[in-house]
Amino acid sequence: MTQAPKVTRRRFLEIGSGITLVAAAGLLWRANERGVFAEPTGEAYEPWSMWQAPGYANTPLALVAAGILASNPHNTQPWIFRVSATRIDILADTRRHLGTFDPYLREMHVGLGCAVENMVLAAAANGFSAEVAFAPGSLLDIAGRDGQVLAATLRLSPSSAAADPLYDAIPRRHTDRNPYDHSRPLAADAFAGVADEDGVRMWLFDGSAARDRLGAAIIEATEEIVADEQMIEDSHDWFRDGPDEIAREKSGLALDTAGLSPALLAAAKFLPALPAEQSHGAWLNQTRDTHVPTAALLGLIATRDRYDRPQALAAGRLWQRLHLTGAAVGISMHPLNQPVETIDRELQLEREAKSEVRLASITGDESWQPTFVFRAGYPTRQVRLSARRGVKEVTV
Ligand SMILES: Cc1cc2nc3c(=O)[nH]c(=O)nc-3n(C[C@H](O)[C@H](O)[C@H](O)COP(=O)(O)O)c2cc1C
Structure with missing residues (x-):
């Protein structure tokens, strides 16, 4: 009959601390993987610091950079911006909808209005005046949820008017x-x-x-x-x-x-x-x-x-x-x-x-x-x- 190997107290403690170390490493790995201790960083957060990047200054893109920081339902960001030198069309990207949470795209449009406000504030700060025209009609008539629908147009012209103080609050x-x-x-x-x-x-x-x-x-x-x-x-x-x-x-x-x-x-x-x-x-x-x-x-x-x-x-x-x-x-x-x-x-x-x-x-x-x-x-x-x-x- 063979005798079972004897596990000494010391060996037992060695095995125990080995398991503890592996478990701790696993926990740390998971914590790191899930960003448990980290502030959110990376490209997804850069628009908050890049919105006044020199490359955008005094161009229509400065208005878009401000627009995307707006309040919007469930952070769906339901927008597409069609940009030219004198005009920006703001399109509702109806694919980014909330289903039964927003069955008539009403909240989507409220969010698009928020973006328009930021853009108008950014216009004056970048040497433009922006004339806003909203697309007419009823939300009850927008049937599809699969495309882009014009919601608003900003017509841009040069202006030397001072920026509204609320402009500075956009990233705050x-x-x-x-x-x-x-x-x-x-x-x-x-x-x-x-x-x-x-x-x-x-x-x-x-x-x-x-x-x-x-x-x-x-x-x-x-x-x-x-x-x-x-x-x-x-x-x-x-x-x-x-x-x-x-x-x-x-x-x-x-x-x-x-x-x-x-x-x-x-x-x-x-x-x-x-x-x-x-x-x-x-x-x-x-x-x-x-x-x-x-x-x-x-x-x-x-x-x-x-x-x-x-x-x-x-x-x-x-x-x-x-x-x-x-x-x-x-x-x-x-x-x-x-x-x-x-x-x-x-x-x-x-x-x-x-x-x-x-x-x-x-x-x-x-x-x-x-x-x-x-x-x-x-x-x-x-x-x-x-x-x-x-x-x-x-x-x-
Ligand atoms: C039309 C609309 C409805 C919203 N409804 C809610 C809401 O009911 N509860 C909530 O916590 N946030 C709500 N929000 C806020 C958004 O979730 C928030 O703006 C979005 O996640 C982006 O985050 P930020 O505002 O910090 O930039 C709503 C925003 C808009 C424009």
Whole structure:
């Protein structure tokens, strides 16, 4: 009979520490691979520092470089810019849609309007005046989701007008999904410099019963979205899983900007991505426990007809201006557009228009149709950059 080799205590410890070392190396490799400890870097983030590159200065490309830094739904960047010396056409790239999350491309057009606002601000800073013309028509008539559709045109002519101070805030504007400092009140007059435009109106609620009702509407709408399997699947398609996917796509939503605490962010990045149901469940919790209760101010933007293309674009211009106004003075902002997304969805499914009634009861004026809801407050954390496709990738 052979005797089993004797494992000494020393040998046992050697084997044990070997296993520990291999496990630690594996963990470190995974942490590195998933960018757990790294700030987001690389080509996908360069547009934020390159937007004023000397090569763009005083050319129409400087306007595109500013346009691509705009707010846009789910970071889909649904734009293509057709550029000549005297004209830029902004095309809706309808392939970059959000499915049932934005069935009428209304949010897509609001995002395109945001890009237009940045471009108009960049025009003056680069020696141009820009005359804006929006493509007419109704969003209800855009059937396809497979091509490029003209949304707006900027006609450029030489100008020596001074740049708007909001121009400098373009790279400082980021969606802040973190808790806000609830001990610091924020009065609606912080945005007094931003005027309603013709056909676009905003409401700002900084402490009334209407503010609480809008907060409740945001949470209720989020619950309805989370219960809608198709909506969360379509939303999930734009979630990016890890640095490799972000580097490849340069678009979509990443954990870095999800508003998580540093410890939770590190854990979430390390672990495999959550399926749609769980990630959207976490989003509902954040909305209920953090986004709404810590907001110092809630607001909404409305138009006469939310499915009119020029009005959707104009609403986007106003949101971008508001957000830049906040960024210029250190106010954090964050769209919470769920109560309008459920209006679209009810229309698409031909259901009773409960969401419409819910928001009309807050504005008290049915002749205005809300198209954008947001919160504002003072920041508690540094906000990270979102990815962007560069000027060359979106210009024809
Ligand atoms: C029409 C529209 C709707 C949006 N809706 C939401 C929303 O409901 N929740 C949210 O967290 N961000 C929302 N956003 C913000 C975008 O996700 C954000 O702008 C995009 O990811 C790019 O990030 P950035 O704003 O930091 O550049 C919305 C933006 C636009 C223009």
